Amino acid sequence: MAEQIAVEVTRFSPERDKTPSIQSFDVPLRKEWVVLDALNYIKDKVDGSLSFRWSCRMGVCGSCGMMVNGEPKLTCATFLTDYAPGPVRIEPLKNFPVMRDLIVEINDFLGKLSKVKPWIIRQKEKPVTEGEYLQTPEQLDTYKQFSMCINCLLCYAACPVYGLDPMFSGPAALALAQRYNMDSRDEGKEERMDILSQHDGIWGCTFVGECTQVCPKHVDPAGAIQQYKLTATQEWFKSFIMPKGAK
Amino acid sequence: MHKQRSNEPFVWLLFSAGGVVAALFIPIQLFLFGVAFPLGWLNGPSYDTVRGLVHGPIGRLYLLVLCTLPLFHWAHRFRYTLYDGLQIKHLNELVNTFCYGGAIVGTAIAAYLIWQIP
Amino acid sequence: MATYTEYPPKGYRVRMSTYWWLGKWPYLKFTLREISSVFVAWFVIETLLQINALIGGPAAYTEFQDFFRNPLVIALNVISLFFVVFHTFTWFNLAPKAMAVRMGGKRVPNILISGPNYAAWVVVSAVLAWLLLRG
Numbered sequence: 001m002a003e004q005i006a007v008e009v010t011r012f013s014p015e016r017d018k019t020p021s022i023q024s025f026d027v028p029l030r031k032e033w034v035v036l037d038a039l040n041y042i043k044d045k046v047d048g049s050l051s052f053r054w055s056c057r058m059g060v061c062g063s064c065g066m067m068v069n070g071e072p073k074l075t076c077a078t079f080l081t082d083y084a085p086g087p088v089r090i091e092p093l094k095n096f097p098v099m100r101d102l103i104v105e106i107n108d109f110l111g112k113l114s115k116v117k118p119w120i121i122r123q124k125e126k127p128v129t130e131g132e133y134l135q136t137p138e139q140l141d142t143y144k145q146f147s148m149c150i151n152c153l154l155c156y157a158a159c160p161v162y163g164l165d166p167m168f169s170g171p172a173a174l175a176l177a178q179r180y181n182m183d184s185r186d187e188g189k190e191e192r193m194d195i196l197s198q199h200d201g202i203w204g205c206t207f208v209g210e211c212t213q214v215c216p217k218h219v220d221p222a223g224a225i226q227q228y229k230l231t232a233t234q235e236w237f238k239s240f241i242m243p244k245g246a247k
Numbered sequence: 248m249h250k251q252r253s254n255e256p257f258v259w260l261l262f263s264a265g266g267v268v269a270a271l272f273i274p275i276q277l278f279l280f281g282v283a284f285p286l287g288w289l290n291g292p293s294y295d296t297v298r299g300l301v302h303g304p305i306g307r308l309y310l311l312v313l314c315t316l317p318l319f320h321w322a323h324r325f326r327y328t329l330y331d332g333l334q335i336k337h338l339n340e341l342v343n344t345f346c347y348g349g350a351i352v353g354t355a356i357a358a359y360l361i362w363q364i365p
Numbered sequence: 366m367a368t369y370t371e372y373p374p375k376g377y378r379v380r381m382s383t384y385w386w387l388g389k390w391p392y393l394k395f396t397l398r399e400i401s402s403v404f405v406a407w408f409v410i411e412t413l414l415q416i417n418a419l420i421g422g423p424a425a426y427t428e429f430q431d432f433f434r435n436p437l438v439i440a441l442n443v444i445s446l447f448f449v450v451f452h453t454f455t456w457f458n459l460a461p462k463a464m465a466v467r468m469g470g471k472r473v474p475n476i477l478i479s480g481p482n483y484a485a486w487v488v489v490s491a492v493l494a495w496l497l498l499r500g
Contacts, residue, residue: 265405266452266456267456269405269408269449269452269453269456270452270453270456270457270482270486271453271485271486271489272489272493273405273408273449274446274449274450274453274486274490275489275490275493275494276408276412276493276497277408277442277445277446277449278446279493279494279497279498280411280415280433281408281411281433281438281439281442281443281445281446282439282442282443282446284430284433285430285433285434285438285439285442286439289498290498291430291497292497292498292499294419294422294423294426294427295423296497296499297419297426298419300496300497301416301419310412310416313409313412314409314412314413317405317406317408317409318406318409320402320405321402321403321405321406321409323402324399324401324402325399325402325403325406327399328396328399328400328402332386332396332399333383334381334383353406353409353413356413357409357413357416360413360416360417360420361416363420364416364419364420365419365420365422
């Protein structure tokens with residue numbers, strides 16, 4: 001008999017339960033297994049009713065984020081053996097409403113994401129016949145780090161400000177806004193500024209810095225937000241010096 | 248129409264400037280006046296030395312910066328600590344008045360005292 | 366039998382504990398960093414009291430130094446010193462994150478931003494100490 005590890009999983013059924021509970025499963029402890037493999041083992045071999053999100057199992061899709069022993073992790077990139085001898089506890093991402101078992105409701109984030117206009121805004125689109133919008137490697141490098149975000153929401157689970165105040169735009173949405181602000185092809189800084197420079201935007205952030213620590217893609221949302229505070233402050237002073245028609 | 252933006256950038260700038268002043272200037276002075284001199288590790292400056300340092304315009308300006316900016320630094324951080332630590336965001340107005348009001352009153356007191364230095 | 370629930374179901378929400386900042390070291394470190402501002406304010410109050418004593422003349426100033434010799438005040442100042450130094454370190458370590466300085470198409474490494482800050486701290490401290498210790 002191979003070695004086993006106890007995996008404690010949050011169970012919650014909105015039809016049946018008032019509050020979530022913990023159910024423990026014994027799972028083979030294999031060297032090459034990640035936490036997501038353990039969940040799939042449970043679903044395939046023990047209890048098919050266990051619900052969780054996953055897709056690519058290679059750290060790209062961003063759907064398998066969960067709390068592993070209290071830390072937000074991509075379960076496809078977290079090895080079981082790191083938690084031996086166990087038990088290891090798998091819970092749904094913190095700071096989001098739980099829909100069922102390990103699945104959280106993320107509509108709040110999706111709304112916030114589209115609010116910051118995370119796409120390239122042009123004042124006037126040039127016709128296709130005139131060619132592409134060119135960009136040098138240096139220009140790409142200014143925002144590349146922020147463009148690595150996979151929307152896994154580990155940063156939201158790590159952010160106490162979001163947990164305390166659900167109105168806060170949150171790390172990923174602000175970092176992605178900054179990704180487009182810093183893109184040399186973009187002309188939407190002004191538009192985004194009105195949304196971002198509100199209290200629920202960048203000013204809600206107190207620079208706890210945990211979003212950056214837990215990010216599996218090294219996006220550094222905390223840095224993005226502080227840098228944007230600096231930009232917003234410069235713009236604020238400029239609007240005093242050049243109040244009318246200033247761009 | 249120009250959209251009304253919040254004053255957050257202004258208070259954030261005061262907070263940041265205060266943070267720099269506090270980080271650079273306060274540790275050594277607190278160590279000397281608060282610990283080293285009272286415990287007799289080092290001999291503190293005489294009245295004339297201290298007065299000689301601060302009675303000129305540069306000395307007065309230094310004291311003014313040393314007292315006011317760190318107060319705004321405190322106001323900003325303490326405001327968020329009260330919001331998040333105690334979860335009292337609904338007392339927004341009261342907290343703001345207490346923190347930034349305190350810093351403004353402190354600034355006025357500092358300015359008055361520094362003016363009075365012989 | 367499961368009963369019908371509206372779609373989407375409301376979901377189960379957990380309210381954050383009032384003591385959230387005690388649970389994890391990074392959160393506690395953050396909170397201590399923010400609390401350091403209280404000790405910064407305490408230093409300002411002490412400085413204002415010093416200036417007030419200075420205004421009172423040589424006798425008042427000398428007499429006021431007894432305030433700093435009170436064991437409770439010394440204890441408070443030792444704690445304050447710990448927090449203020451903690452503030453200095455966290456402040457300079459976080460500064461490079463807020464300032465994305467780019468030179469020659471590359472992001473300047475963090476050490477080149479926090480390094481000069483620490484150097485300035487040492488110089489400023491030395492100058493202030495020299496001014497106050499000359500006699």
